[in-house]
Amino acid sequence: MEGLTLIGVSHRRGGIAALESWHDAFPESGLGERLGLVGVRAWALVATCNRWDVVLVRPAGVGLERVRSALTPARSTRKPYAYDGEAALEHLARVAASLESLNPGEDQIMRQVRDAYAAARAAGRGDAELAFAFDTALRLAKQVRREIALAPLHTSLFSLARADVEAALNGGAHAVVLGAGEMGGLAARALRSIPNVMLTIVNRGHERALGLAAKVEADVCDLEHFLAHPLEARVLVSAAPLRGRLERSVLERVAGLRLVVDLGIPRSVDPADAPEGVRILGVDGLREAGEARRAALVDRLADAERLLRSGLDEAVGAWNERALAPAIRALVEHYTQLVGDALPAHEAERLARAVARVPIKGLRAVAREHGLAAAATFLAETGLPRTPDLEASRGI
Structure with a gap:
């Protein structure tokens, strides 16, 4: 396991600006060519709104710092974190088990890790060492989820915004979710559970929006139509990478708007563009709530750490x-x-x-x-x- 390596940045260890920088500099479509320059053929990318991690296998003779430099954006003043060998396996397992998440215990990350490896295999980027790492990490993550109660089912990053969302809705109003992917679906389900909320799903793809809307009893609107003719809404949740498209001119035309929850990477709205009376709650703003949950879960997180460590020792020994x-x-x-x-x-x-x-x-x-x-x-x-x-x- 000498060549196993994990290199990345996360919101907890770099902040939103670093995440945007790495997402922009190294999209998955061009990452293979970049890694090929340093001889890496086996790799998988775990890219979410909370992290950008590449798990790879370095060939013999290729040093960690060489790969790390290849995965550092030009003119960047910071380097990504880097783990190799058993430390890389441990970090991947911690990520899959949501111990590194902004919201500990959230459901989404384990699926994202599984999907990242499935994509690597489908693209012919897997090998025995990478398979061992992901299989071990996912198996231990399932064990942690099964044996340690860190969070209720369907907990997500959006869960950290729930108190603010309920306060803004003030007993019932219209909410709009931009994006019908996994995060948009989690946000829509959470909003549907709040009494007296009218809900609209906005998305580029109409069929996907219709599929989600049917599950949560929501209306549907095309993204371009919404940007040109915004709907009335008390709360607007962006769960799509819209890169600044929620400009001030758009937000000013959303009648009754009080709160924008921006979960997109890159960000959908610049906080400086917020109209008067509208609060922008981005991933940075959710960090405090996440740390509060982490503090409240300190004993259970310690139990999860011990369980993970024991499983890692056994797996590495085998x-x-x-x-x-x-x-x-x-x-x-x-x-x-x-x-x-x-x-x-x-x-x-x-x-x-x-x-x-x-x-x-x-x-x-x-x-x-x-x-x-x-x-x-x-x-x-x-x-x-x-x-x-x-x-x-x-x-x-």
Whole structure:
């Protein structure tokens, strides 16, 4: 697992401006060519309104900093965070389990991680190491969700805005959701659960909007029509990457508007463009509510951390055991050959296994504590005439 690497930025560790910068600089459509310049062929992108993370496998001889530099926008004054080996696996598992989310326990991220890996496989960008990382992260995330009650079902980033939304609606009014994707759907369902709310779904694609509207009993409006002829609304939720299209001139024509919840990346509205009496609540503004939830969940989050750590230890141990299997066989064969014909075959093998027990135990300990590269060095010191290539075992 020496080549497993995770590089990215998140709202919690960089802020909204950094997220926009990385989303703009490295869209998925051009990322493969960029990574190909440094020899990376296996990778998956987890890009959401809360993070931009690339999980990849570095080829032998390609250093972490080289890949990190390739994934840093030109003229950027900051670098993305970077993890490799077991640390990369741990971070991916934390992301999938929503422990790194702005709203801990939210449902959406596990599906987004699963979809990211499915897209990588469909595009031929997977390998055994990447498969191990995502399979392990998703399995542990499911276990955390099943055993630790972090949040109710359908909790999302929008859930952090619910109190502000209810206050703005003040017992019932018209709300508009821009976007009919997953986040738009979560926002629409949350709004539908508020009594006396009239709801409209605005989207570019009419069929998708109709599908969501049927589920939440909402009206439908085309995006371009809405921007030209805004509807009356007390609350406007942007769950689509509209990149500044909710200009002041649009918002001023939304009769009765009190609150805009902007969940899009890039942002749909510039807070400086807010008309008088209209509050813009973006992802930055939701951070305080997210940290308050995190503080309230401190004990349960600690339980989730322990569960995750235990599962990671077990998974990494199993991975190392598979990678070490050829070396362990070679050790036993080496000592069996040293005994030669002095003993019957079954006695020779039994003695060889007994003699090999100590170096095998040391090999496993070195691999667990210091990685397969260190284990390969340890193995070379055993005096084996043919030392198995542990690096080649990365492709198991």
